Amino acid sequence: MSIDLAAVLHDVVDRGRPDGPAPVDVPRVRAQARRRRAVHLGARGAVGVGAAGAVALGAVHLAGARDGRTVLPSDPDAAPGECGSSVAGLGRTPDPTLGLARSSWSAPGFPATASGPGAVPGPGDLGTYVGREVWVQAVSSRPQDGAGEPATELSSLQDTLALVEQGYTDRLAARAAGKDVSQDELDERAETVAALQASIDARVADGEVPPATPAVAQVRVLVTHGERVVATAVLPEEGTSDAVAVWNRATSGLLSEQVRLGLVTCTVDGVGGDPLPAGTYEVVVARGGGPLTSASGPWTLTIPPHASAASGLPGDFPVDAVPMPPGTVLAVAGDAAAGWTVELDVAGDDRLFVAADLLTALDGAKEEGRDPLGVTVDVPGWFVEIHPGDEGDETSLFYEVRPR
Incomplete structure (x- = not known):
């Protein structure tokens, strides 16, 4: 309940x-x-x-044009799990006590925390993302982490x-x-x-007794391609205090924590930070501490081909005041006096938040509201509402742009 x-x-x-x-x-x-x-x-x-x-x-920044010529990291001397290391000898099988799931912080419509019937999510699809980073949930059912005590x-x-x-x-x-x-x-x-x-x-x-505080989340998330580690994330992040790094309790008794995963190449010998090329990647998760010998997974994550700009907008549309993520205009109506209604085809589960961040990054912008159902932002000269597509349309955004 x-x-x-x-x-x-x-x-x-x-x-x-x-x-x-x-x-x-x-x-x-x-x-x-x-x-x-x-x-x-x-x-x-x-x-x-x-x-x-x-x-x-x-911040969910656009990754910019993804270049298929990007050199993915490789380091034959790296320890298992480190950037550029080989995962060929790493055990990758589902762990019933540790898993990954989509996060509503990047994919609106998915639960903000793990709460289902108590089963850790097994390998599957983590989604498609166009931003420079993605949030995923690490989920634990291990008693040593504090799982088993439902949130109260x-x-x-x-x-x-x-x-x-x-x-x-x-x-x-x-x-x-x-x-x-x-x-x-x-x-x-x-x-x-x-x-x-x-x-x-x-x-x-009144006599209530609080349960023990869960342990600090200590996990590693690895993105792999061609048997190599090409991107990584670690919990707790550098500078994170224990107060904000503990596992988050759910009413199911599971624990979860949000992991920010950069969709850019990790660094080997000072080289890295490039957007990962379009393609499908495998993702595994392991508990931190000690040499890495096995990991739970794999899950899949897809990065779509990235266009350079939104195409099909009228010449008098305020593209500088109302920037949009790269995509194709499916429908547009209006004018500069009355405002605009735009339907934009944009790939990526994170398209709503990517679109919102483009607006809130503008000088003078003020975000009025943000949730999985839509975003409202005041930008200089315009009031903008964005809603994700519905009725089975999984990739569109609807813009209402009105002068103010």
Whole structure:
């Protein structure tokens, strides 16, 4: 049964501390806190906890024209699992306690956390992506990681508090280092911390016993092609604190953590960072620590051929003010006075978020809302709404562009 954390938190705060901090929406705050961590690590500005509906994901940059001549990394002396190493001798079989799944952070419509009947996802298709990076979920059912204890209202409150406190500490440090961090933002974060702590205190006072905190997620994700490791990701990422690197509990008792996987070549002898060429790649996951002898998988991930620009737009369409991901215009109507309606064919499960990031990267842009059903962004001179295709159309985006 799903947990209505928002309703529970409102009830607890009202009951436990009537004169205390205002209640907060736990699911929203927790999602934003985890994504704010992603934003911070992705070198993108954080969004305030109270931003109306705005959820900042890690920056999803377009990869640019993918060049089939890109030299994939190769290092015959590299240890198994390292960049350029051979995986020919690496055991690659499904591990019932460790798996990968698509993430709603890159593929809207997929669950944000693992929650199904309790089975770790086995090898399959992770999707098709046009961005420079992709988020996937690592999923564990191992008791040593803390799996088996289903998420509860109290455990979710505690997990969220740890994330929000870390974010508050990070922003304090950023201001001390000379960054532009407003007092209003700090006050808002402090109020959220106080409200969460008040709710936890009330539940503990009522006799609830919290489960143990899950372990820190320590995994390696390897992208391979032609029996070689061509891209890698490691958890925890450099600079990640324990508060934001622990496995995330689900009501099923499984654990999950979001992994940012760059779709660029890893580095050998100072050479790397090029977008991976179009093609289908195998992906495996292994627990961190010690020499790598086996990995769970493989899963598949596809990178489509990448066009250079959106083609078929009218000559008076504001392409600089409303940039679009490379694709083919299927339908367009309107004019500069009334605005435009555009249907664009774009490959990739991440097309909505790639399109959104192109707009939010503009000077003066303001994201009004972002979720798997659509994105709204104010850009200089225009108000833009983007929605993914429906009715079986898996690759289109619908734009509503209106002057303001």
